[in-house]
Amino acid sequence: MLKGIALKIKAPRGTRDLLPEDMEKYRFIEGVLRETFETFGYKEVQTPIFEKFELFALRSGDEIRNTMFTFETGEGEMALRPEMTAPICRMIAEGKINLTFKPIKLYYIGRCFRYEEPQAGRYREFWQAGVELIGSKEADADAELIVLATECLKRIGIMEYELILGDVGLLRKILETFNADYEVQNKILSDIDHTQSLINKLTTLSSREKLDKNELLALKRMVYSIEERKRRIRARYSKAHDIISEIKPDTRVYRLNELHTEEIRELVLQEVEELKKMLIIQWCYEGIRIQDKIYRLPLQAGKILLRVLEQLEGDAENVLDKAMDMFKESEEVIKELERLGYIVDLLRSAGINKVTVNLGLARGLEYYTGVVFEIHFRRLGAQSQICGGGRYDRLISEFGGPNVPAAGFAFGLDRLVLALDLQGITPPRRKVRRVLVVPVKEEVRKEAFLLALRLRREGIQAEMCLAGESLREALFRANKLNIRYVIIVGPKELSRGCIVLRDMVERLQREVSLDELPKVIT
Numbered sequence: 001m002l003k004g005i006a007l008k009i010k011a012p013r014g015t016r017d018l019l020p021e022d023m024e025k026y027r028f029i030e031g032v033l034r035e036t037f038e039t040f041g042y043k044e045v046q047t048p049i050f051e052k053f054e055l056f057a058l059r060s061g062d063e064i065r066n067t068m069f070t071f072e073t074g075e076g077e078m079a080l081r082p083e084m085t086a087p088i089c090r091m092i093a094e095g096k097i098n099l100t101f102k103p104i105k106l107y108y109i110g111r112c113f114r115y116e117e118p119q120a121g122r123y124r125e126f127w128q129a130g131v132e133l134i135g136s137k138e139a140d141a142d143a144e145l146i147v148l149a150t151e152c153l154k155r156i157g158i159m160e161y162e163l164i165l166g167d168v169g170l171l172r173k174i175l176e177t178f179n180a181d182y183e184v185q186n187k188i189l190s191d192i193d194h195t196q197s198l199i200n201k202l203t204t205l206s207s208r209e210k211l212d213k214n215e216l217l218a219l220k221r222m223v224y225s226i227e228e229r230k231r232r233i234r235a236r237y238s239k240a241h242d243i244i245s246e247i248k249p250d251t252r253v254y255r256l257n258e259l260h261t262e263e264i265r266e267l268v269l270q271e272v273e274e275l276k277k278m279l280i281i282q283w284c285y286e287g288i289r290i291q292d293k294i295y296r297l298p299l300q301a302g303k304i305l306l307r308v309l310e311q312l313e314g315d316a317e318n319v320l321d322k323a324m325d326m327f328k329e330s331e332e333v334i335k336e337l338e339r340l341g342y343i344v345d346l347l348r349s350a351g352i353n354k355v356t357v358n359l360g361l362a363r364g365l366e367y368y369t370g371v372v373f374e375i376h377f378r379r380l381g382a383q384s385q386i387c388g389g390g391r392y393d394r395l396i397s398e399f400g401g402p403n404v405p406a407a408g409f410a411f412g413l414d415r416l417v418l419a420l421d422l423q424g425i426t427p428p429r430r431k432v433r434r435v436l437v438v439p440v441k442e443e444v445r446k447e448a449f450l451l452a453l454r455l456r457r458e459g460i461q462a463e464m465c466l467a468g469e470s471l472r473e474a475l476f477r478a479n480k481l482n483i484r485y486v487i488i489v490g491p492k493e494l495s496r497g498c499i500v501l502r503d504m505v506e507r508l509q510r511e512v513s514l515d516e517l518p519k520v521i522t
Contacts, residue, residue: 014124025417028427033129036152042107047087053077080113093401102135121383130410137405142371143346157425162376166361169370170336178301186366187288193362199272201382206268223253276309312359316344319357367395377419386415433460435485438474448489458518
């Protein structure tokens with residue numbers, strides 16, 4: 001650096017400096033979560049902030065490197081953790097948790113990192129809090145997790161949320177009937193999740209009464225990419241008339257700025273329906289590449305999955321009735337639906353009546369094997385998900401550990417804070433006794449310093465005037481900081497074993513003995 005030249009260095013993109021007022025909100029939410037988790041019997045654990053890269057690549061493949069912060073060490077490639085379920089499963093697989101008495105209930109609160117394009121509510125460094133329930137395969141365990149998640153939101157004060165249930169186990173059972181192995185299933189579930197995520201963003205943005213410049217730009221990018229996929233599909237598979245004929249170009253996407261709100265909604269609805277149909281092309285015509293082999297899903301299987309995506313979303317009771325009728329010939333699928341129905345019944349018994357079931361909900365991580373769920377706060381816009389989780393019965397054994405069932409979920413703390421702000425909720429301030437100690441003469445500074453220390457040891461939050469302020473300046477500062485009591489330390493009062501205590505709320509002051517002082521500060 002050149003001498004005399006100051007460099008203006010900003011925080012890295014996708015990160016934030018959390019100021020004291022921000023930290024109050026984070027610590028409030030963290031405190032509520034910690035207390036609620038422990039009420040349900042969970043105990044806290046923590047894992048390293050970085051792990052071996054292969055831990056995360058095992059289930060997601062080498063391509064996940066592009067979404068992570070990685071670095072080389074003498075022990076090999078490392079990665080800043082993008083989530084905490086895999087590290088906890090690694091910890092269990094290493095035998096660090098005694099599994100004799102199951103289930104094991106663990107919770108965590110910590111920072112995670114993903115190298116993604118930053119957006120409102122999505123950062124490259126973010127806070128996660130979640131739980132893992134190890135050792136129970138019962139439906140009651142799934143229901144308890146969902147109840148715990150909603151109880152956390154209730155205690156925080158977030159009420160405007162939407163709970164969505166799905167069942168990856170049901171989708172896997174459908175695919176198993178067409179001889180799709182586990183890796184093929186994972187690829188199909190990943191495609192469904194990616195599409196559902198895009199659909200969620202499209203429908204959320206199009207439901208706005210008015211889009212700002214950035215939202216309109218985001219919507220344009222999404223519909224342009226859909227139209228480009230349509231063009232490539234029609235050019236390549238012109239003979240697949242039964243499906244391609246339903247995927248039609250729409251020139252309205254090129255004049256989105258001119259469309260009224262209702263026209264945008266109509267356009268997006270059409271794009272959403274065609275997005276689902278394009279999945280069939282992807283699986284049944286292009287095929288699914290697993291290493292050096294390509295698996296093509298039978299067209300019949302693709303159409304069954306399309307019916308699930310198009311028809312099996314909505315009110316829990318209606319969706320489950322439709323699904324029972326649709327899959328009445330499959331005993332395995334019916335069993336899975338009955339299990340999901342039992343979970344919905346438990347939730348309703350717990351007072352959670354508004355439940356949306358979406359049997360096309362797949363979640364983004366490939367390790368899910370059963371019931372999955374998401375909780376959305378729609379006012380957050382495209383990044384509306386504040387909680388997500390589900391059952392992952394194979395993950396611990398895939399890391400070399402015992403074959404034990406497991407399930408869990410995680411909150412995004414950053415989005416919980418945004419949701420609180422949008423609801424206009426201010427975290428309650430915990431009651432603390434605060435004072436400002438002001439020496440009025442230089443000769444009593446040592447006594448004032450020691451008095452502040454004594455009060456701190458009594459559990460009182462005591463600040464000492466360290467900047468040489470006048471009494472007038474100190475009183476002004478106390479007002480600005482909402483400090484109720486100012487302790488004025490003067491030589492005359494000290495000679496009598498007293499100080500002057502000023503109440504900034506009552507605007508009164510009186511002499512108080514040093515021995516009585518801690519008792520009169522409320």
